[in-house]
Ligand SMILES: Nc1nc2c(ncn2[C@@H]2O[C@H](COP(=O)(O)OP(=O)(O)OP(=O)(O)O)[C@@H](O)[C@H]2O)c(=O)[nH]1
C-alpha cells in the first residue's frame with residue numbers, strides 16, 4: 001500500500017477516548033522494546049511518527065494513528081518490562097483487556113515477536129489471550145536483519161512451534177531495518193479489510 005497520509009489521532013486510555021467511526025483497526029502487541037513502534041514507522045515510511053526509544057516502556061497509552069483516512073493502527077504499550085510496578089501492570093492489563101474485548105473495529109492484532117529468540121512466556125500468554133477472545137492474530141517476527149538469512153527458516157519454525165500457531169493465523173518475517181516483509185504485512189492486513 002502506498003501511504004499518503006499518517007497522523008496520530010489520539011492517545012487514549014478509556015473507551016470514551018477511542019476514535020469514533022467504523023474504520024478497520026489493527027493493534028500492535030508485543031514485549032516492551034521488541035520493535036512495535038519501529039514496525040509502525042517502517043510500514044508508514046515515517047522516521048519517527050511512533051516514538052522509538054532504547055529505553056523500554058516508552059509507550060504508555062493506546063496511540064491511535066490514522067492511515068490514508070482508511071484504517072487505524074494502534075500502538076499498545078509493551079509487556080514484560082521488569083521495572084513496572086504491580087499497580088501499573090494491573091492498569092495496563094485492564095486497559096488492554098477492555099480494548100480487546102470491546103473494540104468492534106479491531107480486525108486483527110499484530111503480535112510482534114523477536115525472530116532471534118523463541119517467543120517468551122509472556123508472548124505465549126498474549127497469543128493465548130487473543131485466541132481466547134477469538135481475535136485474529138498476525139505474528140510479525142521482527143529484527144530478521146540481526147540473524148543470517150540461512151537461519152531464518154529455522155527460527156520461524158521455532159516461533160510457530162513455541163506459540164502453537166493456529167492454522168488460521170499468519171506469520172510474517174520482518175525487519176524494520178531493511179523493510180523485509182513489509183509488502184506481505186500490508187497484503188495480509190488487506191485481506192482483513194474486504
Ligand atoms: N536491527 C533492528 N533493530 C530494531 C528493529 N526493530 C526495532 N529495533 C530497535 O529496537 C529498539 C526498540 O524499538 P521500539 O520500536 O521502540 O520498540 P517498542 O516495542 O515500540 O518498545 P516500547 O514502546 O517500549 O514497548 C530500538 O532501538 C529500535 O531501533 C529491527 O527490525 N531491526
Ligand SMILES: [Mg+2]
Nearest residue numbers: 036037051059
Ligand atoms: Mg513503542
